[in-house]
Amino acid sequence: MEFSLFNILDLLGTMAFAISGALAAMSRKLDLFGIFIIAFVTSIGGGTLRDVLIGNTPVNWMENTNYVYLIGVVTILTIIFRNKINYLKTSLFLFDTIGLGIFTITGVETGIQNDLDPIISIALGAMTGTFGGVIRDILCNEIPVLFRKEIYATASLTGALIFVLLDELQVNTDITYLVTALTVISIRLLVVKYKISLPFFTLDQKKSPN
Secondary structure, three states, X not given: OOOOHHHHHHHHHHHHHHHHHHHHHHHOOOOHHHHHHHHHHHHHHHHHHHHHHOOOOOOHHHHOOHHHHHHHHHHHHHXXXXXXXXXXXOHHHHHHHHHHHHHHHHHHHHHHHOOOOHHHHHHHHHHHHHHHHHHHHHHOXXXXXXXXXXXXXXXXXXXXXXXXXXXXXXXXXXXXXXXXXXXXXXXXXXXXXOOOEOOOOOOOOOOOOO
């Protein structure tokens, strides 16, 4: 396996989401099998959607089983050190945010490498970053964070847009990766700390006649 910066980021994102998925599964008191399944789909969900959409099949983790082994090892370590990891009250949020930032990068970069339109590359980055978390939340019987008041997809889209702009300006790749990841992570940290959310709307409930 070639260890380019892109591949290293992809591995780091996989690890972050594996930890996020395992922690979410343990918080729902799932059994060992359930923990592995949630960790796995959280890690590969976004990348699988990305590869299917661009016609890159078999998808990445099927061709490179190192990802499967990595997810397994990370999940086992998360289970073993669960109490120490969970000592951080915001551990699930932090690992999810790191995964979001990194997978946004790999999604956009994949779109650019395949000569897709910038708008499509941005969308591909957001889907790669958020879809694993959507599957995790659905399987854990929660409303996906993507659809809650928290700014999640918007952070990913903003980072993806910055990536495309910096790429168009031919900024150094390492700097582009760093700025994109920091943008996504910073937005997530700020909106949660200051409880910033997008507006939401509800339907007026008609009062039943007396």
